[in-house]
Amino acid sequence: MSAIMVNELTKRFGEFTAVDRVSFSVETGELFGLLGPNGAGKTTIINMLTTLLLPTAGDAEIAGYDLRRDPARVRNNIGIIFQDPSLDIGLTGRENLEFHAMMYSIVSDEREERIREVLEVVGLSDKADILVEYYSGGMKRRLEIARGLIHYPKVLFLDEPTLGLDAQTRRSIWDHIRKLNRNYGTSVILTTHYMEEADYLCDRIAIIDQGKIIALDTPSGLKKRLKGDCVSLDIEGKVDLIASALGKKEWVKEVARNEKMLDVIISDYEKNIPDIFRTASSLGIGIRSINFSKPSLEDVFLRLTGSTIREQEGSRLSVRRERMRRRMLR
Numbered sequence: 001m002s003a004i005m006v007n008e009l010t011k012r013f014g015e016f017t018a019v020d021r022v023s024f025s026v027e028t029g030e031l032f033g034l035l036g037p038n039g040a041g042k043t044t045i046i047n048m049l050t051t052l053l054l055p056t057a058g059d060a061e062i063a064g065y066d067l068r069r070d071p072a073r074v075r076n077n078i079g080i081i082f083q084d085p086s087l088d089i090g091l092t093g094r095e096n097l098e099f100h101a102m103m104y105s106i107v108s109d110e111r112e113e114r115i116r117e118v119l120e121v122v123g124l125s126d127k128a129d130i131l132v133e134y135y136s137g138g139m140k141r142r143l144e145i146a147r148g149l150i151h152y153p154k155v156l157f158l159d160e161p162t163l164g165l166d167a168q169t170r171r172s173i174w175d176h177i178r179k180l181n182r183n184y185g186t187s188v189i190l191t192t193h194y195m196e197e198a199d200y201l202c203d204r205i206a207i208i209d210q211g212k213i214i215a216l217d218t219p220s221g222l223k224k225r226l227k228g229d230c231v232s233l234d235i236e237g238k239v240d241l242i243a244s245a246l247g248k249k250e251w252v253k254e255v256a257r258n259e260k261m262l263d264v265i266i267s268d269y270e271k272n273i274p275d276i277f278r279t280a281s282s283l284g285i286g287i288r289s290i291n292f293s294k295p296s297l298e299d300v301f302l303r304l305t306g307s308t309i310r311e312q313e314g315s316r317l318s319v320r321r322e323r324m325r326r327r328m329l330r
């Protein structure tokens with residue numbers, strides 16, 4: 001059985017269509033991502049699937065229950081972690097969980113054991129009795145995840161789970177999400193605009209742009225849509241000569257010269273890279289350095305939407321990477 005089945009789900013705010021006939025399904029135990037820029041419609045999709053917002057059209061089933069006909073049962077079978085923190089900072093971590101467990105009518109005999117368990121999943125057992133006011137951003141996020149798990153939901157919704165957190169904390173949250181998904185078999189649907197988060201965590205990703213799903217596949221399936229890998233060579237000798245020799249190879253998709261540098265888009269990197277060296281050597285041309293970049297989800301996104309990628313300004317490497325990326329996409 002699918003954990004979530006979405007059929008032509010649509011949300012209009014007045015004249016504006018925020019979500020436009022979106023259809024997808026999430027398998028039981030799957031970690032599924034909605035990836036897209038700010039304003040793409042991800043939160044609106046989550047809000048509809050969690051019964052917080054009424055769809056304009058379309059329908060969905062969550063944990064086997066119809067969104068429109070059975071919203072109470074849907075709510076009982078899901079956990080939600082919102083984008084904005086919603087903890088009571090005047091209570092301890094444990095008290096926040098107790099309060100939530102009571103709201104879900106978990107009987108007191110079971111409550112203590114469940115709290116112990118979810119605190120362990122998110123690695124907060126030793127901080128449970130500290131006021132949330134003194135928690136770091138990452139600890140708060142982990143506590144929110146623990147809270148979303150307290151009633152053993154079949155499906156967990158996470159809206160931008162690591163928004164605003166530093167890289168190290170983000171990584172630790174990812175590991176906790178994976179752990180709960182693997183250990184409990186909880187189906188997870190998360191929204192993110194961090195490409196690396198979707199890539200690292202998700203079994204499958206739906207790329208959302210302007211309210212529509214524009215691609216849906218595994219991370220590697222999405223990356224395979226690109227033309228190839230980019231090899232960047234710093235040439236010692238006649239650049240035009242090697243550029244023309246490489247351009248004739250069947251596995252070379254594109255060659256572009258930039259002064260002494262050569263960017264070559266190739267297929268099957270592992271197999272063909274030695275041939276680049278052999279070709280250079282047969283022409284008496286040296287290669288000072290070689291740089292290699294594999295396509296990322298960022299490249300896929302750029303290819304699909306045409307929108308620019310924000311790179312660190314001023315860095316020559318970034319400018320170069322951006323240039324190489326654009327070549328891979330053409």
Ligand SMILES: Nc1ncnc2c1ncn2[C@@H]1O[C@H](COP(=O)(O)OP(=O)(O)OP(=O)(O)O)[C@@H](O)[C@H]1O
Binds near residue numbers: 016039041160
């Ligand atoms: N209640 C509302 N009334 C009018 N427009 C809305 C409403 N809620 C959302 N929108 C619009 O719908 C679009 C999608 O918003 P949504 O919050 O779903 O995007 P998102 O992909 O989740 O981005 P973010 O991560 O920034 O929240 C946006 O243009 C937003 O301004």
